[in-house]
Amino acid sequence: MSEERVSRALSARAAVVARRLAALLDATCSAESGAPAAAGFLRDWAEAALADDPATSERDPLDVVVDRFGLGDAERDLLLLAGLPEEHEGLAGTFRRLNPRSEPRPTLGLAALVLGTAGGPALDRPGLRRLLAEGPAVRHGLLRVGHEPAFYERALAPAERLWDALHGHDAWPDGVGRVIVDEAPVGLDDWLALPAVELAVRALSADADRTLLLSAEDPVIAASRCAALCRAAGRTAVGAQVGATDRAAIDLVSLHAAARAGVPLLVLPPPEGDRATPGLDVTKLPGPVLVCAPPGAFRPVGLRPVLRVPLGPVRHEGQLRAWRDAIPDLAEQAGLLTARHPLDPSLIAEVAADARSLALLAEPVSEPREVSDVVRGRAGITLPPGVRLLTPSPEWDRLVLPEELSAQLHDAVSRLKHGSQVLDTWGFLDRARADRGVRLMFAGPPGTGKSLAAEVVANAIGTDLLVVDVSQVVSKWLGETEKNLAAVFDVAERTQAVLMLDEADALFAARTGISDSHDRYANLETSYLLQRMDRFEGLMVLATNLRQNIDAAFLRRLDFVVDFPLPSPEERLALWRIHLPEDLLARDVDLTSFAALYAVPGGWIRNAAVAAAFLAAPEGEPRPVRRSHLVRALAREYAKATKPFPGRPATTSKETAHERTR
DSSP: OOHHHHHHHHHHHHHHHHHHHHHHHHHHSOGGGTHHHHHHHHHHHHHHHHHTOOOOOSOOHHHHHHHHHTOOHHHHHHHHHHHGGGTOHHHHHHHHHHSTTOOSSOBHHHHHHHHTSTTSOOOOHHHHHHHHHHSHHHHTTSEEEOOOSSGGGOBEEESTTHHHHHTTOOOOOTTSEEEOOOOOOTTOHHHHTSHHHHHHHHHHHSOSOEEEEEEOSOHHHHHHHHHHHHHHHTOOEEEEEOOTTOHHHHHHHHHHHHHTTOEEEEEOOOOOTTOOOOEEOOTTSOSEEEEEEOTTOOEEOSSOOEEEOOOOOOOHHHHHHHHHHHOGGGGGGHHHHHHHOOOOHHHHHHHHHHHHHHHHHSOOOOSHHHHHHHHHHHHOOOOOTTEEEEOOOOOGGGOOOOHHHHHHHHHHHHHHHTHIIIIIISOHHHHSOOOSSEEEEEESSTTSSHHHHHHHHHHHHTSOEEEEEHHHHOOSSTTHHHHHHHHHHHHHHHHTOEEEEETTHHHHBOOOOOSSHHHHHHHHHHHHHHHHHHHOOSEEEEEESOGGGBOHHHHTTOSEEEEOOOOOHHHHHHHHHHHSOGGGBOTTOOHHHHHHHOOOOHHHHHHHHHHHHHHHGGGOOSSOBOHHHHHHHHHHHHHHTTOOOOOOOOOOHHHHHHHHHO
16 A cells, blocks of 8 residues: 555545544534534544545555554554644644643543544543553553643543554654664575574574574674564564564564565664663563574563574675676676675675675676775774774785795685685585684794785775784783674774784683683673684684793694794895895995894884884985994884894905995
8 A cells, every 4th residue: 555545545544533532522512612613623524534534445554553452342443543633733733622621632531531432432531541551552652641630631632643643654752762774785685594594594584472582792693684584474674673572662673664565674783882782571562573682681571572583694606697787897806805795685685785886886787896995995994992994005026934934824815816716616615624714823932024915915906904913912801802803803804914922922822711890891802802713704814922931722723823933034135125125225234244143023023124224214325224323223123122233244355345435
């Protein structure tokens, strides 16, 4: 039924009650009271509304609400009477004159008289009192009763914005945060075929009282699953963000869902710290109810059945279909996009919306790297302290490592790029229970290239680098560490950035025996991190200066363990040449002698090269960086590390010849 026909049908049904009220005024009020004029207006308005009745046999929103909440004729007429002031300002004025408190609402006393008139449900006053004390219309919040001391002087009103919704309008109560459930994204067919999900679809199709729980860290993903369930069941979801104990808001969501012939969807907030999870009592809500809640945020109350719906990761084929549908111009590169950004279809749909918006302002997205830029922009999440999101640029030639270590890094990149072929096409995901993610450990002294290697790997994959200083993420407050880690993984999963946990030994040291509550929570933090690591489908780097402190049980979960040694003399020479271009070196500099004498990591070489350049800058010579500048810069690096400086390198024949010419 169209919105216009729905609205006309509701007005016509309210007009029947208006005519009964007009007849009541004619029969009980004197001419001096002005009642005849009020009755005449009621009758004229009612006749006009009835003449405009579409006279359809289709069910309208009022029928759905009456059936959903089990209202009898008396409660239906009470709802129509309560809505009459909303129909016309003249009706509101009529009720204001009839109300002892001059409110534009019918009183319960007037309702008792109207229900007892000819053509009504013939409900006596004790019956009315019983309905308004324990009947479903009040119990579910469809009718609001005022709080005046005298019972029959209390005003009667429909639930907030319910009358507009019964007119077929998309009205929504103030103060209840609505959740718009969009169309289900493409790519969820395999998920819908899971036996547990098919069971949920059958439960949603039935009208039995049942709660369907979808537990997810990301409410966007949970809402998209609800949309897919409802589409499969031929239903629609009407959702809002509510607190588990906000009884009034939960009732309003249920009412407005019924007025739209939909299923109520309750999105619960995450738990607050170490507070006990509040109970969610939806035992009195009729029919199925969808609940989306982060892990640990839902505790059912009462005997109402609960059916947990698994979200599960979407398989590769579903992600491929989602990317092809989302960005048709890059359909041929959907495999590459899936390998680079194995996102949930709901997040892919969000990325596509951003890409379409950009196409209206500039050129359409035509390269996978441009999609990566959109993914980064969509993330838009405030990072917790100790977390940096970088867009790296170093290439492989900037990394000076032994051949075997460099090969491991190339293998890690190849493993991520070819994951779809091995895991999905060749079946190793099921056959060998292999993981999609790639986990590496970079171990070695400071300055040996661990951070640079992570940047090179991220650039090779074509994504960002999310650097996490674990020492700042770990908190002394119970539950705060898990909250910080959850925020980190949420950003990494949305952007598919390479995730680098620096100083990882702060969390991956050998787990302690439980001697007090702090030991117990420390172990819980480590367990939480391991669970998120196992679910992470991107590339993850754990960096540590103290490999010996890492629990051996954690090392078994890693795909690569790369030990970064101090560079050899040949490698140090290559590093000096990378950081100091030949055309900047004075003739008295022999980098071979520096590489031979100073057994320092690459980080020191980079710092010394930069410092030497700044020492040379004020002198303004054509080849400004001299031997003395480099020696001074290196001496400072040794001093920072509180290590003895080996002294100046021996003068070579090249340097001696240069000194003679000066």
